[in-house]
Amino acid sequence: EADxxxxxRYLVIGTGKKITLECSQTMGHDKMYWYQQDPGMELHLIHxxxxxxxxxxxxxxxxxxxxxxxxxxxxxxxxxxxxxxTSQYLCASSEGTxxxxxxxxxxxxxxxx
Amino acid sequence: xQTVTQSQPEMSVQEAETVTLSCTYDTSESDxxxxxxxxxxxxxxxxVIRQEAYKQQNATENRFSVNFQKAAKSFSLKxxxxxxxxxxxxxxxxxxxxxxxxxFYFGTGTSLTVIP
Numbered sequence: 001e002a003d004x005x006x007x008x009r010y011l012v013i014g015t016g017k018k019i020t021l022e023c024s025q026t027m028g029h030d031k032m033y034w035y036q037q038d039p040g041m042e043l044h045l046i047h048x049x050x051x052x053x054x055x056x057x058x059x060x061x062x063x064x065x066x067x068x069x070x071x072x073x074x075x076x077x078x079x080x081x082x083x084x085x086t087s088q089y090l091c092a093s094s095e096g097t098x099x100x101x102x103x104x105x106x107x108x109x110x111x112x113x
Numbered sequence: 114x115q116t117v118t119q120s121q122p123e124m125s126v127q128e129a130e131t132v133t134l135s136c137t138y139d140t141s142e143s144d145x146x147x148x149x150x151x152x153x154x155x156x157x158x159x160x161v162i163r164q165e166a167y168k169q170q171n172a173t174e175n176r177f178s179v180n181f182q183k184a185a186k187s188f189s190l191k192x193x194x195x196x197x198x199x200x201x202x203x204x205x206x207x208x209x210x211x212x213x214x215x216x217f218y219f220g221t222g223t224s225l226t227v228i229p
Binding site for chain 1: 122150159160165204217
């Protein structure tokens with residue numbers, strides 16, 4: 001079954017640690033996205049990719065980085081986690097035009113202590 | 114910049130009744146797409162319904178329908194015969210039209226409670 005997978009689902013980590021949030025999709029979608037979601041707030045785009053070796057920053061400034069070496073894989077990395085990074089991170093993908101909406105992963109809830 | 118506004122942070126509905134969630138958006142574009150997404154607690158966000166701006170006919174998916182008022186820039190979601198499984202956060206989203214980038218703009222969400 002075609003889908004999009006995020007791991008881990010929950011992560012509690014200490015300040016200063018390096019972390020990578022994984023996102024993989026099996027649909028062959030060229031376009032992938034990372035959103036940050038806080039309670040009561042809209043989703044904010046932090047990174048997107050239109051294909052292999054293509055990555056761009058979104059509207060919300062983020063200290064995270066992303067890579068797109070394979071079509072199906074779009075990991076997000078924080079080199080040094082801080083409490084301000086505590087949030088839910090959602091990965092999504094879409095077919096070429098995006099007219100049919102995103103497919104979302106289940107999210108990673110990150111807590112930095 | 115595009116903005117999407119959901120003015121109802123929380124709504125509740127009796128099981129089997131009908132509820133309408135509101136959404137307004139701001140755009141100067143004539144070609145765009147609108148979506149409603151459902152996010153159950155701790156679960157994946159899924160697409161409920163979509164509407165192309167160039168279509169005057171309101172989209173319908175089983176118990177879910179929209180009231181799309183293009184001039185008013187309004188896009189409300191009606192859930193008929195509400196079920197316990199409808200309880201979730203609902204997000205309205207906007208996407209610009211053809212070949213103008215794929216970014217979606219989301220509202221802040223409406224938390225729907227279904228009362229047995």
